[in-house]
Structures are given as C-alpha cells and as structure tokens.
Amino acid sequence: MFNESDKSYPIELVAEFLGVNSRTLYYYERFNLVVPMRRGRKRYYSREDISWLEYVRELMYDQGMNLRSIIVLIKRRDGVILTRCPQDVVNSFKNYLMKMDDVF
Amino acid sequence: MFNESDKSYPIELVAEFLGVNSRTLYYYERFNLVVPMRRGRKRYYSREDISWLEYVRELMYDQGMNLRSIIVLIKRRDGVILTRCPQDVVNSFKNYLMKMDDVF
DNA sequence: ACTATATTTTCACTTAAAGTGAAAAATATT
DNA sequence: AATATTTTTCACTTTAAGTGAAAATATAGT
Numbered sequence: 230m231f232n233e234s235d236k237s238y239p240i241e242l243v244a245e246f247l248g249v250n251s252r253t254l255y256y257y258e259r260f261n262l263v264v265p266m267r268r269g270r271k272r273y274y275s276r277e278d279i280s281w282l283e284y285v286r287e288l289m290y291d292q293g294m295n296l297r298s299i300i301v302l303i304k305r306r307d308g309v310i311l312t313r314c315p316q317d318v319v320n321s322f323k324n325y326l327m328k329m330d331d332v333f
Numbered sequence: 334m335f336n337e338s339d340k341s342y343p344i345e346l347v348a349e350f351l352g353v354n355s356r357t358l359y360y361y362e363r364f365n366l367v368v369p370m371r372r373g374r375k376r377y378y379s380r381e382d383i384s385w386l387e388y389v390r391e392l393m394y395d396q397g398m399n400l401r402s403i404i405v406l407i408k409r410r411d412g413v414i415l416t417r418c419p420q421d422v423v424n425s426f427k428n429y430l431m432k433m434d435d436v437f
Numbered sequence: 438a439c440t441a442t443a444t445t446t447t448c449a450c451t452t453a454a455a456g457t458g459a460a461a462a463a464t465a466t467t
Numbered sequence: 468a469a470t471a472t473t474t475t476t477c478a479c480t481t482t483a484a485g486t487g488a489a490a491a492t493a494t495a496g497t
Binding site: 249250252253256269270271289295296297 | 454455456457458463464465
Binding site: 292301 | 392397399401402404405411413
C-alpha cells in the first residue's frame with residue numbers, strides 16, 4: 230500500500246536539508262510555490278516536494294531567477310518546469326486563465 | 334531596397350516611448366538584453382528592438398519577472414521568447430553551452 | 438583649434454523583492 | 468496548568484533593478 234516514496238518530512242528537517250530557513254518555506258507557501266500535505270496544522274513535505282524545492286533553489290541561486298518568474302513558468306505550463314513541479318503546485322494555479330486577479 | 338521597418342531611432346526617443354529612463358536601456362545592454370545598432374558610438378534601435386523591449390517591460394512590470402529570468406529563457410531558446418527576441422540578442426548568448434562563466 | 442551640443446559612462450543613491458531573526462500566538466502533550 | 472512544538476507576525480537586512488547628476492567622450496559649427 231505505502232512505500233518509501235510516500236515518506237514525508239517536517240519543515241525543520243526539510244529546511245535544514247535544503248540549507249534554508251524554515252521561514253523561507255513558509256514564504257514560498259504564501260505564493261503556492263510549494264503545497265505541503267497537512268496533518269492537523271502541521272506540514273509534511275513529500276520526497277517530490279523536496280526535490281522540487283531543490284530545483285527551485287537551483288533556479289533562484291544558480292541561475293538568478295526570481296520567484297515570480299517560476300510562477301509565470303508554472304502558469305505557462307513550461308515543459309522544463311512541468312517535469313519537476315508537483316501536481317498540487319500546478320493545480321494551485323489551474324484557474325489562472327479565468328481569474329486574472331490571482332497572486333499578483 | 335529599404336523600407337519602413339528598417340527605420341531606427343535614437344535612445345532618448347525610444348526611452349520616452351517606452352516610458353523608461355535611457356539609463357535603463359544602457360543597463361539592459363550590459364546584459365545583452367538588447368543590442369542596438371551603432372553608427373559611430375551612437376545607438377539606433379530598430380522597430381524589432383523596440384517591440385522586443387516592450388515585451389520585456391511587460392514581462393517585468395506586468396508579470397513580475399526579473400531580468401535574469403528573461404536571459405535564462407533566451408538561453409533555453411524558450412519558444413514564447415524566441416518569437417519576440419531579435420536574432421542579435423539570441424546570438425549574443427549563442428556560446429552559453431560552451432562557456433558557463435558568462436554574464437553570471 | 439575652440440566652443441557648444443549631444444551622447445555615453447561613472448558614481449552614488451533609491452526602491453522593492455527575497456530572505457531571516459526574534460518574539461508572540463496558537464496548538465498540542467504530559 | 469505547565470511545557471514544548473509549530474506557526475505567524477513584525478521588523479530588519481541584503482541584493483537586483485532602476486535612476487539622477489555629474490564627468491567624460493565624441494561630434495559639429497564657426
């Protein structure tokens with residue numbers, strides 16, 4: 230029923246792994262850049278969430294992209310992005326063709 | 334031999350048309366985001382340059398993208414970008430697969 | 438060559454997004 | 468109730484983007 234890839238991790242552990250402050254992960258969440266699963270109010274990050282966040286860090290730190298640009302690419306259903314981006318994140322922007330008054 | 338679309342315009346006129354400071358256009362040029370033609374040391378912007386700059390402004394102002402992200406997309410030969418981006422600008426990034434120590 | 442004018446470049450400053458530290462608030466646990 | 472954990476808020480720092488003003492460079496006219 231469940232396997233290794235269903236494992237999930239609390240925010241502090243994920244932040245430490247990524248080398249960022251946990252506040253940064255809360256910050257990303259305000260933009261729907263990551264949608265961790267909740268048990269109660271506590272957040273749990275899946276392996277997919279974590280590897281997506283690693284990629285986001287690479288885009289931002291190594292390539293110099295900003296957060297808004299990543300969101301633009303998700304909305305655009307950019308091919309490179311889609312292969313890495315969790316479905317929940319993509320879905321969080323699914324209505325953008327209809328309502329233009331979203332996160333921006 | 335020549336037609337309307339070969340017309341070119343000096344920087345102050347272009348800046349005024351776009352609603353930006355001419356210093357902004359010099360700034361973009363440092364990143365090869367635009368490559369105006371030169372006659373002597375004076376810059377002349379083609380119609381294509383100008384409509385490209387309009388698009389850049391839209392990406393940055395309306396969509397919130399940053400300059401570096403636009404460069405990433407040019408390097409990636411992003412389809413949406415390529416239809417708008419002058420060949421000279423694309424060419425200015427043509428070696429990026431070889432040398433990784435470029436503008437960043 | 439000299440003066441006036443236009444364009445470019447440099448320096449220093451402003452603004453806003455991204456990120457973070459610390460404390461307060463909320464929720465859970467013993 | 469007291470303690471511990473997680474989340475949220477507030478205020479601050481840092482850096483890219485953009486700009487104002489002056490200095491430097493080039494061009495044209497006399």
